[in-house]
Structure formats: structure tokens, C-alpha cells
Amino acid sequence: MKLPPINLTLKDLNTCNYDRFILKSTIHMQEGEFVANVAQSQSSTNKTHSLKGYTAYPGLFNAHDHLLGTYYPRVGNGPYICWKPWDNDLKASKIYEERNRLPIEQIYLLSYYRHILSGVTTVCDHIPHLINDKQIESAYIRIVEQYCIAHEMSSYELIWGEDHEIEIQKAKRYNIPFVTHLEEGFDEESMRGVEVLIEKQGLSSNAVLVHCIACSEQDISLIAEKKASMVWCPNSNLFMFDKTANIKSFLEKNVNVSLGTDSPMSGSLHLLDEMKIASSVYKDFYNEAIPAQLIFKMVTQNPATAFKLNRLIGKIEPGKQADLILLKSKKGSPYERLIKAGIDEIEVVIRSGVPLYFHEKHKHLFYPDSLLKTHYERVRVIHKNTSNIAYLIGKPLKLKKRIQKSARFNKEIDFFPIEAP
Template sequence: MEILLKNVRWNINDQMLAGDIRIARGMIDAVSDQIAPEKGEIVLEFSGHFVYPGLINAHDHLEMNLYPRLGSPPHASYVDWSRSIYKPDQSPVREIEKVDKQDRLLWGGIKNLISGVTTVAHHNPWDRTFEKDLFPVNVVKKMTWAHSLAFGKNITSDFPKDASTPFIIHAAEGTDADAFEEIKKLDALGVLKSNTVLVHGIALHDADLTLIKARNASIVWCPASNLFMFDKTAAIKKLKDFALIGLGTDSTMTGSPTLLHEMLVAAQTPEATRNEIYAMVTDSGASILKMPRPLLAPRQPANLFVAPALKENYVDNLFCITPADIGATILNGVLRSVDASVSSEQKFCKNTFSIDGQVKRTDVPVAELKKRIEKKAGAKILEQNPLWRLVEV
């Protein structure tokens, strides 16, 4: 597939550029002030739009995004929350667990696609459905994980021998004494190292911060989930001097409907600036997951999205747009979604859905998926989920 983005603006190394971007063979093939279309090329006119590198969601549980928020907060810890919501014989768990896992995973992929995400760290077992051409996003495969100290079974054996492989684990997620002990326990087990990715990091003593810095571990921040569960989030303003920080949505059981929503929640706290949050979902997120830095430059992978320039500032603009605004998302050089007002492309994007009245074309069978899911779980249960209501077919 060859795609030509016309009359766009983008940023590279803090320099704003303008012109056209050609995508071919999965890569950014050329950038220039003006590129003439070639025969058979998909030409998308995007005057008045910015192009962004695909965002990185550093923490999601992809199959859990049909759930509404669960629990009766505030909770003392993730252990307390888990025990309070695990009721498999009651609604909504009973109904949602009837949905095929592959369909739940695909729905989680759509959640990320609609918000400009092209890479997700899935904190659960790898599934072959991620390897299918129609899965909406890239899922990090080179990683290992454990749920947590409380629920992990073989944490030391799960830890990778290769230091270039990230190891992801929920840690210090809570406000009780047990949560405040977890960093020391992880270090004692020998699994607090330069490739360790600590998700949440709320319950940290100053000594823990020093230890995290000494081990060169990283943190993934999930403010919406933290504020819902504990009425408190990680002290990122302080933490950023000790560790690299990424941003994650968690699932809709506790977190935001999409990463764009999560970025807004983060920006509404006093913990980070918009520029810092943007780094979390691009350069810092990539570094934490041991991925190359995302660049909008020739010979770089074509993972990107296009959004209207509602603000002149490139970063500030990201905090103004919604999933309805996104004009196109390109994954591995393939057009995965495009606003119908921009293109009626049907050869590759045969399916449609809408967000706040904005019709999108996609190669993902969204309507068929929603129909299958609703048949299993029922509309009454699903309508409790804001993400389900957001994506209309």
C-alpha cells in the first residue's frame, strides 16, 4: 500500500516541518515540500492538520475493556480491589466473560486505534490474535510479565535473562502498609533492574525512590485508574527525577476509555506538564519498552496518525482533540482508519463506524464485532461502558 499525505505539518527534534509525506512498503518513504502523486497511490488531503507519531499505551489489559468501572472505592490496595470485584457469578462479570476472548482482545485493540495509539503493552498472556493482519494495533511481543507480588506465582522465573527485554509488574499499587513494602521485596527477589517496568508506583518511600534510581527501573503512570481506586495517584513530579515515566490507560474496569482521555486526566493533575505527558506516550514510552524512538522521518516505520490543528502549538493540540477528530491512523504503513469526510476509500477500508457523529472508514469489522459481543453479553450490560457508547455502528 502506498499513501501520500498532502499539506500536513509535523515535528521532528523540536522543529516544525510542513509539506507532504509518502508512505510505502511499511515505511515513511519520503518527505518534501511537495510530492507529486503516483498512479495507484492513496492520496489524502490534510490541509490544516498535524501528523503525530503513533502513541504508545504502556499499560493496558486488552481483554478487559468491555467492563464498566468496578468496585466501591477508595480501596486500600489492588488486593483489596480484586477481592471486592471478583464475583464471576454476578453481573457484569458473568455476562462479559461469556464473550469470546479473541473478541474481547479485538475490542481492546479498537479502543487504542481510535485514539491514535499504534503500540500497546498488554499486561496479560500473549495471544495469537495479535499476529493477525486485522488486529488494530501493534502489541509488544518482546516482554515478560508478572501480575504482582500478591498474585504472581513464579516471579523470579518470569524475569527475563536478557536485559533488553522489559519485565512488567504491578507494584506499589495502593496506600496500605503492604503496598509500601513491595519495592524492597522486588529488589530482594532480584527482579528490580534496568528492564523492570513498575506499573502504578503510588506507595513509595524516599528510600524506594533512591532504590528505583539505583536500579534504573521505570514507572508507568495510570492516573485515572489510581484516582478512581485510591483517590490518590503517583507523585510523578517527584518520581520523574528518579525514573523514566510512561503513561498507560489500564482497562475500563478502573481507567479511561482511551489514551487521549488518560492524557487529559494526567494534565489535570499537578504532576506533569503537557510536554512531559507527550514524552510519556512517545519517546519515554518507547525507551521503557526497549523500542526505537518514534520519528516522522524517511526510513522510519510508518506508525502515525493525523489530527486537525485546533491549536497552533503541536503538543497543546493533542490535549484538544478527541477520538472523533482523528483524520487517519496508519499502522505499519497500512491505512487502518480514515475519516469519511477525507476519503471514501473502500478498497482497503470496507467497514464504517462513527464517533460523536463523525463517520470513520476502517478495515476492522467493527459492526460485526459489536454485534457478536452484544449477542453474548447483552446491551444493558455493555451500555454501562463509556467506550462501548463512544463507538457507534
């Protein structure tokens, strides 16, 4: 990113981490990080602003997506026995053909805006390194860079990395995550996923296991015992299979669970929707509420732990990257407040001290007009019957036009609801 991080002190606002909610706090950001206090020599470079009535949350982390699959609408006619027939339907569809008219750069840019507008500053892009390596550096959001990968553990998987054993050993050697779909289906092979993973010595604290919808109680116990992480994508699961993982059992066995949207061609529009769906699915299946604070942890601290980034992100605290989002405070639980929020309520999104998105009323917090003009576009963001004028980094309106040109008609995409003001 070419923009320098902004040195900024925000005071009188609430700070909401998963383990602590602080009223009337002060947040200092310097050189892209949160700091305990502003060093004497640098104090003059920090602008101080009162943000009374607002709550700051850490930037959200979407633990499972395929950025290359960022398109709309969803494709599929489930329930399927496993992901493979869905993948066949996807690849035979008109929407897939249409998506393939877009160059990779356009698809990736679109994915950044989908995330930014919903408060996400970090994403795990489950895709071969060969595809996203060139995108990571210029991405507005943070894409997890250090990971080993498999598509999944079956004989009919897509080949996304080296041999499973090699990827698994590499992950252990460098202590980085080994990310794979697992038990995403109910055919014989899918249901043996955990067993196969163990045979390949892949069930360890480096493993990040996505979906796990066919996992038995015994599988879940083994996952817990080995301290592997799990990523739950309820909306994508329900869309493709009419079923999702036994999440209550994962939680009761203290597995580190994160939330992911999967690509919008099978999953949620964005992470804010996924949080709402996670909450309602839990209620429907178990007839009890899942604490909002726990769902919040699944999009902040837990994915930071799973991807071994918790020294860098996941909380607003000194030493961590200055990733934050701002919403107006409301009465009641700050966690519920966030989960119930629509994209219209995310007023500011900052990643490593660089504002990615902000409602126009906050523009005085950031750069001079000359920089705003060159690095942002002023846009209207539409949500249901409301709309807000905001600044969005890069050239989103231009991107929308380029996408429409590539698609060869005036394509509208529900997770990219912007227009010229």
C-alpha cells in the first residue's frame, strides 16, 4: 500500500476486545501499530479526536474464503453428497462462465471491497500460492501469507499444493498453519477425513480444518486432543448440504473454532451475515443461544490463534497492528450490537493504520483533501433503504465499470452495493 499509516489518537470511545470491554478509552495508533501512549518526541504528529458515542472493535478476520471465487449470485442445487457434484454444477454454470470473463486482478479487487465494507481486515484465502502470491502485496486487506495447503484429503480432491505429507511436514517445520477442507460431505471417503489426516500425520496444532460436517463425536475428540483448529462455515454448508458441523460438540470439547464465509458462490454475502447466520443456526439446532461474545471471538482472537498471527492481530492492544473498525455505540451488549449490525453501520475501517473506508463525516480524522482525492473515491454505499456517502480506498467505481464491461452487461453485485454519489 502506498499510503503511509496515519498517526492518530482517538479518545472518549469504548474499546471492545473479546475478553474486555473498556468504557471511555483512548487508542493511540502510530506507524501502523497500536501503542500504549504517544512518545513525547512524536506527540506533535498525533492528531487527537474525541469519538464519544462510538465503539472500536478489532478489524474482523474471515477464516475461510476463496478470493478467486468472489462472484455472485450463488450457484447450486443441493443437497449434495459431497462438494464434488457442487463443483461440477458450478463449473458448468453460466455464472461461472461469466465470472471467468473477469481478469484475476478484478476478482481480487472485488474481494477486497466485499471484505472492507463488512469490517474485515484479514482473510485466509484458501487457494494455491501460485494464484494469490502476486495479489498479496498490493491487497488492501491482509491476506494470510504463510500457510501450507491441501484442497482436502480425498482421492478426488483438486491438487492445490505438493503431496499432503510434504505440506504437512513443512507446516510443522516452519510452525505455520496447514489448511485443508475436511469431511465436506457424506460419501465414504469424505467421512474418513480425520482418519486419513491422522495416517498422514497431519492432525496437529498446525492443522486448520474447514467444514468438518461429517465429523463424528470420536473425530471431534481427536481434533480436540491434538489441538487442531476448526473453521465453521454454516451458511455454505446449509446451502450445499442442508447440514452443518456439530458445532456444539466442537465448542464443548474446547476446539479453537473460527468463522468463515466460504466464497460467495456458495456462502454468505459477507462476514457480518455469517455471524448472524451462525447465531440463528445454533438457536435452531440446539434450541439455545450461542453467546454473541463467543461468535465475536470466532472472527477475532480464534482465527488469529489458528493462523498463528495472534502476536500481530486479533485485539486492540499495544504492539498489535492498528486494525480497527468503528460503530456507533448502542445500549446492551457490544458483541450483540456488532453481530446485529448491517454494513451501513460500519463507519470506519482501518488496517495497519491506513484507513480503507470511512463515512464522509469522519474524513477530518484522516488525510488532507489532496491525498483523499488521489487515493480514494467518494461513493454512495447502499444498504436496504438507506445509503451513506463514504470514502473507499482505490478506484471502486472504476472497478465496477470494468467488471460490467468484462461481464458485458450492467452487472450488479449484492456485496458491492456502491454507486457514484
